[in-house]
Amino acid sequence: MTTSSDIQTWEVKEPYLKLHCKLGEGPYYERATNTLRFVDIISKRLHTVDLAKGPDSLVTLQLDTPISVTADIAGVDPRDKILIGAKFGIAVLDRKKAAGGSKDAYEYVSKFHKMKDNFRLRGNDGAVDPHGRFWLGTMTDFELGPFQSEGSVHMFTGRQDSVVLKEGMTIPNSVSWSPDGQTMYVTHSSAGVIHAYDYAASSQTPIARERVFYKHDGSGAPHGHRVDVEGNLWTAVYGESHVLKVSGKTGIVIGEVKLPTQNITCVEFVGTELFITTAGMEEGAGSETEVDYSGGLFRVDVGVEGVPPHEFKLDL
Template structure:
């Protein structure tokens, strides 16, 4: 893993001990200088001030009756009013004041009861790319998930099928390359992304993880490096555009799920760890942050 000469950061303590069962999808909300994230297993959307001193006093929780998996801003809409969310059965618009949501697109799959959405991201054309996977109560993930894109016409366009755990999605600084992580195969793929049409082509293996953990969610920085959470390995890797590991962040809990830039700080989500050692158990489900000296690309907004 970490070779001599690599940039290295070490985080010993959480920023916020939120005790998430499965903290995921951190998103920086510029308008309110806050970080929002989801706890998939607890069916919650959490928001906290980016300036929180670590006591969690700014925490706001929206409890849903469905599993939210990812959030995105909507173009031209105040995120304090409404945001886009991936949920168990599809894509929905959340009214944050009322704490209620309206379905935008249903998956309508034959195996809809077995699957749920997972990670996703909005592309430069304002469409949401969202992956699905076997839901928790149905055991080990089966190759029944897909990666699809959704737009305001309420259509669903399958891009990849037969997936087990589709995960992070993001774009290079020039938007010409799209990255997609398939966790179970420990692979991150690159595609050529058409600026004109939004179509992808030329799928190729960009990074293959050799460690015991699985690559989960990621964000891309302004220099095109991918900061990739590694589930099961207490690590975030910094991977350069050529697919080489050039840095690592070590954390005190195993199940690292995703990252988000807030200025030059990397905010890092995690999940509960019932089987790890004492520190990992203690800090599982916490939120961490570390100054890594660079900034991330802005995430795109959904065109409703």
């Protein structure tokens, strides 16, 4: 790491895991097992690596639905079952059944309200809020493009139908909360904006007072993000080979992690280390090294811990 009077800078030279994911996403630290799990949305895969054993411990599950994000379920051993964001909503994945190739390895908990079995859309990124509810965005599915402003952000409470909180989005992305739980952040990648909201426990009006927290100025787009314990937001930037650290107080960039490939998708904290997922690049879309390292998983110590993820309350 280097530091100037204005910005902290870190540089990562090579991937921790050289995987060539088509669309690596959704990194999640599974504390119970000291493993990191992440997905390849396009390839419909869930990857898990034991951080104590290293890259050779990688385990991959192949599913028949695109998984965009995962979360732990309160009171459930994550080695057995986890929550996944799937094509039509949220589902419980039985990892042992999936490992055995079972066709019924996952079961939907709830589907997107008023959009059940809408094949034009799929679930994208999301997260569990401080009250155990799951927030998940929808967007045009890859095979049915071009992308349109038909996406929205849904909130799932247990097994109830989802509540639509924001509509008219093209690529809704990460959702997160400030350390004090008073502010919620939502990335709208296609608009180049991260919005902030006042957040509350209410089931009717959980968010209010939308404002622009961060507006990206560049050729790429803000993608997945996480918040650290100091209240700063770390956002991957798709198309620009870096992760930006944005001040939670001012919305100004105060740090940068430089990476050797272009399509940076999301981040996750493991202690003070930041794990970073990326998407694949077509041959000729960049330098030989950029293409070779694309779709890999990267790691770097940034000296601060992240806000721990919340568990989904399945049976409220």
